[in-house]
Amino acid sequence: EVQLVESGGGLVQPGGSLRLSCAASGFTFSGYWMHWVRQVPGKGLEWVSRISRDGSIATYADSVKGRFTISRDNDKNTLFLQMDSLRAEDTGLYYCAGAGPRDWFDPWGQGTLVTVSS
Amino acid sequence: SYVLTQPPSVSVAPGQTARITCGGNNIGSKSVHWYQQKAGQAPVLVVYDDSDRPSGIPERFSGSNSGNTATLTISRVEAGDEADYFCQVWDSGSDPWVFGGGTKLTVL
Numbered sequence: 001e002v003q004l005v006e007s008g009g010g011l012v013q014p015g016g017s018l019r020l021s022c023a024a025s026g027f028t029f030s031g032y033w034m035h036w037v038r039q040v041p042g043k044g045l046e047w048v049s050r051i052s053r054d055g056s057i058a059t060y061a062d063s064v065k066g067r068f069t070i071s072r073d074n075d076k077n078t079l080f081l082q083m084d085s086l087r088a089e090d091t092g093l094y095y096c097a098g099a100g101p102r103d104w105f106d107p108w109g110q111g112t113l114v115t116v117s118s
Numbered sequence: 119s120y121v122l123t124q125p126p127s128v129s130v131a132p133g134q135t136a137r138i139t140c141g142g143n144n145i146g147s148k149s150v151h152w153y154q155q156k157a158g159q160a161p162v163l164v165v166y167d168d169s170d171r172p173s174g175i176p177e178r179f180s181g182s183n184s185g186n187t188a189t190l191t192i193s194r195v196e197a198g199d200e201a202d203y204f205c206q207v208w209d210s211g212s213d214p215w216v217f218g219g220g221t222k223l224t225v226l
Contacts, residue, residue, distance in 0.1 A: 035215070037215075044204065044217055044218075044219045044220050045153075045161065045204055045206075045217040045220075046217070047213060047214075047215035047216070047217070050215075059214070061213045062212050062213060063213075095160060095161070100151075100163075100166060102149050102166070102167060102208070103149070103151075103207075103208035103214075103215065104149075104151040104163055104166045104167075104206065105151075105153070105161070105163065105206070105215075106163040106166075106172065108160040108161050108162070109160060110159075110160050111160055
């Protein structure tokens with residue numbers, strides 16, 4: 001069964017840091033570009049970041065550039081998102097997702113909730 | 119950056135056809151993908167490349183794309199289709215992966 005399981009979310013103060021993880025199973029993780037997408041509960045979806053199969057290419061949304069870092073460990077089938085200098089507007093449910101051949105998202109994890117508040 | 123516009127809500131009776139639109143400048147020149155998100159769950163891809171269905175998605179789900187509007191059509195709507203639906207494209211702008219604001223489908 002194809003599965004993505006996120007972890008690492010929680011409550012953090014503005015200016016703080018969190019590291020999200022996404023454990024993949026049931027498919028060849030190293031063969032997929034991977035994304036992070038976030039969603040404010042009850043609101044829309046926002047793309048955050050993407051990483052290439054070997055981890056050499058990373059792309060970020062303007063809203064997180066310079067503060068977030070995406071990485072991966074193909075030996076451990078795990079995707080990461082290091083989030084620094086967090087702001088209240090970073091609050092949301094963070095999903096990891098696989099990248100389809102023509103830029104769709106599939107599969108998706110169940111998400112991990114990040115709350116930035118004092 | 120590229121903008122996708124969806125109606126906030128669509129309502130339809132069971133057994134009828136629901137059409138959810140996604141508007142964008144010359145969207146017909148792009149590949150449009152659609153996601154279904156049921157309450158408390160992660161999004162699920164239901165249509166990709168305008169009109170193709172992933173395995174396991176019922177034939178009742180179909181898509182089209184032309185001009186400035188893409189459309190997700192759900193035939194013979196069932197209560198279990200009640201969800202939020204999001205369209206998505208890739209654009210060459212600074213934030214390349216763009217989502218519409220989402221449409222809440224209510225089955226009456």
